[in-house]
Amino acid sequence: MDMRSDRTVLQIIDLDISFKTSAGVVHAIRGVNVELRKGETVAIVGESGSGKSVSMKAAVGLLAGNATINSGQILYRYVDDDGSEEIVDLLQMPKRQMRSTINGRRIAMVFQNPMTSLDPTMTIGKQVMEGILLHRKVDKQAAARRALELLELVGITHAEARMRSYPHQLSGGMRQRVVIAIALACDPDVLICDEPTTALDVTIQARILELIREVQDRLGLSVIFITHDLGVVAKVADHINVMYAGKIVEVGTVDEIFYDPRHPYTWGLLAAMPDLDTSDARLVSIPGSPPNLLHEPKGDAFAARNPYALAIDEKAEPPMFQVSETHYAATWLLHPDAPKVEMPAELKVRIAHAFEDAKERR
Amino acid sequence: MSQPLLRVRDLTQHFRVSRTFTAKAVNGVSFDIYPGETFGLVGESGSGKTTIGRSIIRLYDPTSGSVVFQGREISGKLDRDTEGMLRRDMQMIFQDPMSSLNPRKKVASIIGEGLDIHRRYRSKAERDTAVGALLEKVGLSKSHASLYPHQFSGGQRQRVGIARALIMDPKLIIADECISALDVSIQAQVVNLMKDIQEETGCAYLFIAHDLSMVKYISDRIGVLHMGYLVETGTADEIFANPVHPYTKSLLSAVPLPNPKFEKRRRPVAYDCKAEGVDYAVGHERTVAGTHKVLATDDELARWTA
Numbered sequence: 001m002d003m004r005s006d007r008t009v010l011q012i013i014d015l016d017i018s019f020k021t022s023a024g025v026v027h028a029i030r031g032v033n034v035e036l037r038k039g040e041t042v043a044i045v046g047e048s049g050s051g052k053s054v055s056m057k058a059a060v061g062l063l064a065g066n067a068t069i070n071s072g073q074i075l076y077r078y079v080d081d082d083g084s085e086e087i088v089d090l091l092q093m094p095k096r097q098m099r100s101t102i103n104g105r106r107i108a109m110v111f112q113n114p115m116t117s118l119d120p121t122m123t124i125g126k127q128v129m130e131g132i133l134l135h136r137k138v139d140k141q142a143a144a145r146r147a148l149e150l151l152e153l154v155g156i157t158h159a160e161a162r163m164r165s166y167p168h169q170l171s172g173g174m175r176q177r178v179v180i181a182i183a184l185a186c187d188p189d190v191l192i193c194d195e196p197t198t199a200l201d202v203t204i205q206a207r208i209l210e211l212i213r214e215v216q217d218r219l220g221l222s223v224i225f226i227t228h229d230l231g232v233v234a235k236v237a238d239h240i241n242v243m244y245a246g247k248i249v250e251v252g253t254v255d256e257i258f259y260d261p262r263h264p265y266t267w268g269l270l271a272a273m274p275d276l277d278t279s280d281a282r283l284v285s286i287p288g289s290p291p292n293l294l295h296e297p298k299g300d301a302f303a304a305r306n307p308y309a310l311a312i313d314e315k316a317e318p319p320m321f322q323v324s325e326t327h328y329a330a331t332w333l334l335h336p337d338a339p340k341v342e343m344p345a346e347l348k349v350r351i352a353h354a355f356e357d358a359k360e361r362r
Numbered sequence: 363m364s365q366p367l368l369r370v371r372d373l374t375q376h377f378r379v380s381r382t383f384t385a386k387a388v389n390g391v392s393f394d395i396y397p398g399e400t401f402g403l404v405g406e407s408g409s410g411k412t413t414i415g416r417s418i419i420r421l422y423d424p425t426s427g428s429v430v431f432q433g434r435e436i437s438g439k440l441d442r443d444t445e446g447m448l449r450r451d452m453q454m455i456f457q458d459p460m461s462s463l464n465p466r467k468k469v470a471s472i473i474g475e476g477l478d479i480h481r482r483y484r485s486k487a488e489r490d491t492a493v494g495a496l497l498e499k500v501g502l503s504k505s506h507a508s509l510y511p512h513q514f515s516g517g518q519r520q521r522v523g524i525a526r527a528l529i530m531d532p533k534l535i536i537a538d539e540c541i542s543a544l545d546v547s548i549q550a551q552v553v554n555l556m557k558d559i560q561e562e563t564g565c566a567y568l569f570i571a572h573d574l575s576m577v578k579y580i581s582d583r584i585g586v587l588h589m590g591y592l593v594e595t596g597t598a599d600e601i602f603a604n605p606v607h608p609y610t611k612s613l614l615s616a617v618p619l620p621n622p623k624f625e626k627r628r629r630p631v632a633y634d635c636k637a638e639g640v641d642y643a644v645g646h647e648r649t650v651a652g653t654h655k656v657l658a659t660d661d662e663l664a665r666w667t668a
Contacts, residue, residue, distance in 0.1 A: 047545040048516075172407070201406035201572060206616035206630035228546060231575075231618025234625040254622045272550035274579035275619050276602060282557065283579070285550035289515050358623035 003075055003087065009222045010036040010107075010190055015055055015072035019064070026293050029055055030246040032072075034224075035239075036190065041216065041223040043233045043254075045269070046243035047290055052226045055243075056192050059090055060107055061098045078106055078189060105135045108183035112195040114175035118167040124151070124178050125163030131185040150181040154211060173204035177211065184215060191216070192224045197232065209235055230273055234258060239326070242266050245291050245301035251320075252327035259351055261343065262329040264308045271347045275354075284346055300332070308333060308341050365433070366394035367566050368418070368534055373427035373437075375410070375417045387413040389590040389642070390427070395534065398560070400567040402581030402598070404574055404613070410590040411570045415536045418568070419452050432533065450480060453527035457539035459519035463511040469522055470507035473497070476530045492529065500525045501555060517548035521555070528559065536568045541576065553580055574617045578602055583653070586610045589635070591642040596654035606656045606666050608633045608640070 003011050017029035029051045036042045044052040057063050059074050074090040090102065111117040119127060128147040132138065138146070144163070151159035154177040167175055176196060183191060193212065197205040213236060216223055225236055233240060233254070240257040242250040242265065250263040261267055271284035288305040291297050300306070303313035310332050312318075321334035333341050342348070375388040388410040395401045403411045417424045420436065429437040431452065434444050456462035463472055474493050476482075483489040494504040500521040511519055520540060527535050537556070541549045553576065560567065571577050577584060577598075584601050586594040586609065594607040605611045612633035619625055635642070645657045650667065658666065 047547060202574065202616040202618075203406060203612060203630070203633075206618070209618075210630070229618065230546070230620040231625070234620050234622040235618050235628075237622075258620060258622050268547055270620060272547050273620055274575045275621070276575055276578055276614075276617065282554050283550040285554055286547035287551075289517055289548065354621040354624070358621060 003077060004035055005037070007037045008035055008075075009038050009077055010034075010059065010224070011073075011075045012055060012059065013073045013075065015058060015074065016070040017051075017054060017058060017063070017072075018068050018070060020066045020068070021294075024294050027296055028246050028293055029058075030293075032243070032246070032248055034241055034248065036222050036224055038189075038222055039216075039220050040238045041225055041236050042239045042241065043225040043227060043237035044241045044243055045227060045230065045233055047228060049290055049293075050243045051246040052243050053194055056109075056194065056224060056226060060103055060109055060192065061090070061093075061095060062109075076102070076107070076190075100135075104131045104183075104188070105186045106188050107190045107192065108186070108188040110176075110179050110183050110191065110193045110196045113199050114172065114179045115167065115199075117179055118175060120167055122166075123163065124165050124167065124170070128163075128178070128182050128185055131182060135186045146185070147181075150184055151178070153184070153215065154178070154181045155207075156181070172200055173208065176200060176204075176208055180208075180211065180215070184219070187219070188221070190222050190224065192226070194226045195228070196225075198227070198229070205232070212236065230258075230269060242269070245297065246293060247301065247330065249302065249331070250329040252323070252329075256324065256327040259355065260323075260327070261347075262323055262327070262334060263331045264306045264333070265302050266329075267343045267347055268305075271344055271350070275350065277350075277353060277357075284344055300330075310338060364396060366430075367397045367432060368395040368568075369428075369430040370394070370414075370418065371428045371430075373414065373417060373429060374425045375413050375422060376425045387590055388417065391585075391587075391590075391592045392647070393585055393592065393595060395566050395568060397533065398564045398566055399582040400560070400569050400580055402569045402571065402577040402584040403587060404571060404577050404584060405587030406572065406613075408589075409587040411572075411587050412538055413590075414587070415454070415538050415568060415570050419454055419536055420448065446480070450476075450530050451533045452536065453530060453532040453534075454536045454538065455520075455523050455527050455540040458543055459516065459523045460511065463519060463522060463526075465511055468508055468510055469497075469514075472511070472522065473507075473525050473529055476526070480530070482530075493525075496525045496529055499528070499559070501551075516544055517551060520544060520548075520552055524552070524555065524559070528563070531563065532565055534566045534568065536570070538570045539572070542571065542573065549576070556580070574613065575619075586613065589642065591645075591657055593642070594654075594656045596650070596652070600650075600652065600654040604650075604654070606650050606654075606663075607658070608638060608666065609635070 012032055012034040015029055015032040019026045019028055032055050046052045069091055075087055076090050077087045080086050125147055129143040132143040132146055148159050156162050156177055197208050237254045240254055241248045244265050250266050268286035286305050291301050299315050300313040300318055303309040312332050318330045318332045320328040320330050322328055332338055371392045372390045374390055377385040379385050405411045416422050418429055424437045436448050470493050474489055477489055493507055497504055497506055502521055541552050569580055581598050583597050585592050588609045594610045605614055612631045615631040645659050647655050648658050648663050649655050
């Protein structure tokens, strides 16, 4: 098994997943490639139903029962307890082994809604200790001490008293901190955050994002961030994968995606979000809605909503074209024979403006 | 300026939870909405923004204060005539289009219900034409009238919600987080639609949301709400260019912007009204400049504007 580079921790290769539903087979993931390097943050951005959560749930063995993995590999590199380096394919691993060696211990997940991901009948302290007692050979006192440390690490005040509280006694922001503490309980290498701040207010969101970054710096974590909020992405990500209809359509560093986007879908996403300076009469919107993956899209899945679509988009799916060493986009517009098309004027103005802004407010 | 369409003065809404505890959701809030404008109400969850909307449209009975809509008091007991006016001229769009549309009714019945209740048509054909025309106005087609809500996507469902509000030709629409549950690309479509409708019909919006960039984009004037108090009001430009209240500042600093070079360096400003010793109950509304007002004591105002 081969990984792209020595620093790669997690690599998803050509992942393809479909779901059996009463309406038919939904081909939700259609060949996804994602690479996560040590200590970096990779964001996966897309609309609901684009498959961003599903591809990460596959990595931790949490797929629903009606899912079939048609093909692909999810390679994960870790240092074993005896100090040797191992690379495993998480998709081939038996579920039991996955639960005992990977979940929580090496790859941890933070879910969207802290009210549903915490057990309402267990105290906070017990929930944080649960994973520690399961994965590490320590006694209860040691686990309790560790739990206390963790709660303090994630910025919960009066941690000792909070250990005995139940989830409903905490505010939304505090609950999400507890969920993060649980995720960090066994010193994982990889943290997968699935829309961790979507259910929270902006002020609380800002604090949670700060917290995740702080913990990441301190513990050297690699983070995968799933979100639909481009503002959040700008704040946390090093690399971005833009996902549409079960495919990655553009990938690049955060600066490449925000200041030099190439895929029309990325243009649309960036332009559709008003920033605090937008004063145009109308927002640029992407017409229509995402395709229903019950019916396999022919050609480029985005063609129907794409004002820049070419004739070939109806017939063949575009491959990933290389823009720079780190920047790829799947659109026929990048083919050497394609007509030269520029991004929408509004977006161009805004990017120039954003550039100025970044300089000014330094 | 012309007469305000809606005039809210010292609106208070308390909920008695138990004998010893009363939730004070809204405390003495005052603002005006003029015909054809959009007033944005922002604040964190639990700040009382939804409660204000619901008290105005009388889904709750206000504890005290006055709400005057089109020159008529609507906060107390309503007579038949006033209630008819209120139910006709003020409409609401809800946050979650799935739970606010009756799953057992076809779209035509959902949208046409207001017409039925107020007997605003002479023949069945007239009603159907009205519903069909409205469906097309909100970007759906006439054939959608015979479908059920679950057969639509999220964005389409919200369009049905908008059509239902529009059928009565209202003067004021209360839009309570009506785009929060939608995807970014769909949000832009719905906001554009709301703007088009405003231009065409001249209705006013009370736009309740927590997404500040969207509120700034759509609103003429904005009110910032915190813990049931309206801490700052003004035009969108006044508030965003020159926020005075520390809560507003903290809120603005927390909005993530799609500009990585800038965003990566930015740190949110923290605000804790207890730690700063700010007691909203003792403050009064002070004018900063023009229509820009802030809730403060003389001391605080001097400190914040210094």
